[in-house]
Amino acid sequence: MWKQVTVVGCGLIGSSFALALKRAQLAERVLGFDISASVLDEAQARGVIDDVDDAFGVGDVSTSDLVYLATPFLEIVRFMRERIAQTKPGAIITDAGSTKRLVCRAAAEYLPPDRYFIGGHPIAGSHHSGVNHARADLFKEATYVLTTDNSSPQSEYFNRVRETVEALGCRVKLMTAVDHDRALALVSHLPQLVSSALAKTVKEQDDAVTLLALAGPGYKDMTRLADSSWLMWRDVLASNSAEIAAALDLIIDKLSSFRDELKRFEARDNAEFDLLRQFFRDEPS
Secondary structure, eight states, X not given: OEEEEEEEOOSHHHHHHHHHHHHTTOEEEEEEEOSOHHHHHHXXXXXXXXXXXXXHHHTOOOOOSEEEEOSOHHHHHHHHHHTGGXXXXXXXXXXXXXXXXXXXXXXXXXXXXXXXXXXXXXSOOOSOOSGGGOOTXXXXXXXXXXXXXXXXXXXXXXXXXXXXXXHTTOEEEEEOHHXXXXXHIIIIIHHHHHHHHHHHHHHTSTTHHHHHHHOOHHHHHHHGGGGXXXXXXXXXHHHSHHHHHHHHHHHHHHHHHHHHHHHHHHHSTTOOOTTGGGGSOOOOO
16 A cells, blocks of 8 residues: 555554554555664564664655654654655655644644645553564554544545555544544543552552552552553643643542542441442342
8 A cells, every 4th residue: 555654753653553564564665763773773673664764864855655653742743843844745644643633733834735644543552662562463453543634534645544544453533633632531641640640649658568469450450551651641741731631620520529428428327329329330139
């Protein structure tokens, strides 16, 4: 489907995308670009990329047909501002950023008129990061959001991106950037903060060592996300702060109601948990 693809940012997502393209034989050549020379060396050594796309580093024009931006979010915006003109006329650019409004806005502002941008977000990943954790099957059966803000879903270049991610085994979901960012604040960004807050709360207790020795699978499942990279989450929080704050308000309201009901229970005999019981499965009688 592609003569040449450049993956910008050879971390977990970018490298997994490159491996998936290779496994599905969707590109003749897959190149890489990263600000870290050691990451590029590792990507080549592991067979993730065929070569380095030096154009973006030296100010030349890349000859790739598809450019896949998989850096931390604010680096995607910076790439749009500083390097997007180094793509060739007719090139298609897409990204893997987990928030969409700012990058779609940057594309509208900086993209040359003879290039095409389709915002994307694979709902896949891990709390692990880096090229050494990349997997060719990372996107298999994952939902893959494509945004409709910058390009018509009926256009040829939009369909090429859609067909590519479908060929990797993804289920494509079309959304506006605004709808995407609100939804992800609730189902992705909020769980990360809840997980981090729980882990931090326990570790700050004076008897944290004892508590962690008693922690079972439930605690470990709930706090798995707390090991996620701050570098990635800093950008997510900065680029979707209003929607995440609104999501926090919703869950804080719920937790406050739970706390108040527990306090009422302590104050009187034979109280019923009318609110709390709604959030648990009733056992069959």
